[in-house]
Amino acid sequence: MSWEERWHPLREEWVVVAAHRQDRPWSGETVAREEERPPAYDPACHLCPGNRRVGGALNPRYEQTFVFDNDHPCVGPRAPKSLRAPHAPYRVRPAEGVARVVCYSPRHDLTLAELESQEIEHLLRVWREQYVELGRRPEVAHVLTFENKGEVVGVSNPHPHCQIYATNFVFKTIENEARLSREYFGETGRALFQDIIAAERRDATRVLAENDTAIAFLPYFARYAYEVFVAPKASHASLATLSAEETRDLADVLRRVLVKFDNLWRMPFPYVMPLHQAPTDGGDYRGFHFHIEFHPPLRKPDLLKYLAGPEIGGGNFLSDTSPEEKAAELRAQPEVHYRKTSEP
Numbered sequence: 352m353s354w355e356e357r358w359h360p361l362r363e364e365w366v367v368v369a370a371h372r373q374d375r376p377w378s379g380e381t382v383a384r385e386e387e388r389p390p391a392y393d394p395a396c397h398l399c400p401g402n403r404r405v406g407g408a409l410n411p412r413y414e415q416t417f418v419f420d421n422d423h424p425c426v427g428p429r430a431p432k433s434l435r436a437p438h439a440p441y442r443v444r445p446a447e448g449v450a451r452v453v454c455y456s457p458r459h460d461l462t463l464a465e466l467e468s469q470e471i472e473h474l475l476r477v478w479r480e481q482y483v484e485l486g487r488r489p490e491v492a493h494v495l496t497f498e499n500k501g502e503v504v505g506v507s508n509p510h511p512h513c514q515i516y517a518t519n520f521v522f523k524t525i526e527n528e529a530r531l532s533r534e535y536f537g538e539t540g541r542a543l544f545q546d547i548i549a550a551e552r553r554d555a556t557r558v559l560a561e562n563d564t565a566i567a568f569l570p571y572f573a574r575y576a577y578e579v580f581v582a583p584k585a586s587h588a589s590l591a592t593l594s595a596e597e598t599r600d601l602a603d604v605l606r607r608v609l610v611k612f613d614n615l616w617r618m619p620f621p622y623v624m625p626l627h628q629a630p631t632d633g634g635d636y637r638g639f640h641f642h643i644e645f646h647p648p649l650r651k652p653d654l655l656k657y658l659a660g661p662e663i664g665g666g667n668f669l670s671d672t673s674p675e676e677k678a679a680e681l682r683a684q685p686e687v688h689y690r691k692t693s694e695p
């Protein structure tokens with residue numbers, strides 16, 4: 352049981368941990384809903400190989416990953432250029448940038464958690480290429496790669512895919528992390544994230560997976576019950592500078608976390624997964640440490656973490672669970688995916 356306030360050094364804010372209020376812990380015996388596995392190929396899916404997309408284009412018969420420009424982009428070269436100027440202090444400008452989609456696999460029924468380590472490694476290289484290519488564009492200040500997974504975060508198509516928003520602004524969370532990392536680096540000469548990793552390794556109770564060059568942990572300051580960070584141990588501003596070994600190790604740790612998530616309730620585990628890479632606007636990001644974050648919205652198989660008064664109204668998170676307990680649950684999960692063990 353914990354009842355305290357924990358400092359979130361990457362957001363510069365307090366997280367209220369009020370786990371003493373929680374009802375009895377989830378017993379973990381049953382999963383409420385019967386899982387329906389989608390078909391390996393869905394003729395109605397606009398992401399499957401050979402199918403027609405919403406914009407009318409035909410997908411190639413791709414065999415591994417497939418990247419394309421989003422048919423309904425939120426930012427893009429065709430965004431209106433001449434805009435009506437608002438009254439001060441309001442400002443407006445064109446929604447410039449590039450929005451893309453990355454399909455992880457031609458298989459409609461797989462999730463990232465079921466891909467082999469080498470396939471995840473390949474995906475990391477695709478993410479790196481996209482970051483480098485899009486980041487080079489003069490109008491792009493930042494490349495945000497993220498996956499929304501599960502109907503509870505609004506994704507109705509199970510085909511495994513993520514999105515890339517290469518924007519003319521830096522997303523607020525990254526801007527904050529970059530500023531805090533720069534200040535910390537200036538004051539101490541160390542990367543803030545290095546010290547976070549060191550603290551997690553010292554406590555050890557929240558570390559979920561680790562190998563020579565990569566680590567995954569449920570952070571001390573977690574805002575969501577099953578929030579997890581995955582990162583290389585050495586400080587890299589982005590995927591761009593990872594060595595082949597570091598890429599392979601990161602894929603390994605990432606896969607182990609994903610499998611633990613799915614095994615927890617024996618269901619595809621919903622999450623929002625952003626890659627936090629440094630902006631590409633030419634700034635100084637020496638203290639920035641690339642990492643992948645998981646923000647799972649569920650506290651139990653059928654219980655959402657509702658964002659309400661404290662979170663939406665006030666801007667700080669109130670966590671109803673103890674990070675140490677949730678980490679222990681994940682640590683106890685096997686690293687072989689349940690779908691691979693229960694198949695005849």
Ligand SMILES: [Zn+2]
Pocket residue numbers: 392393396397398399400458459510
């Ligand atoms: Zn599909």
Ligand SMILES: [Zn+2]
Pocket residue numbers: 361528627642644
């Ligand atoms: Zn981050």
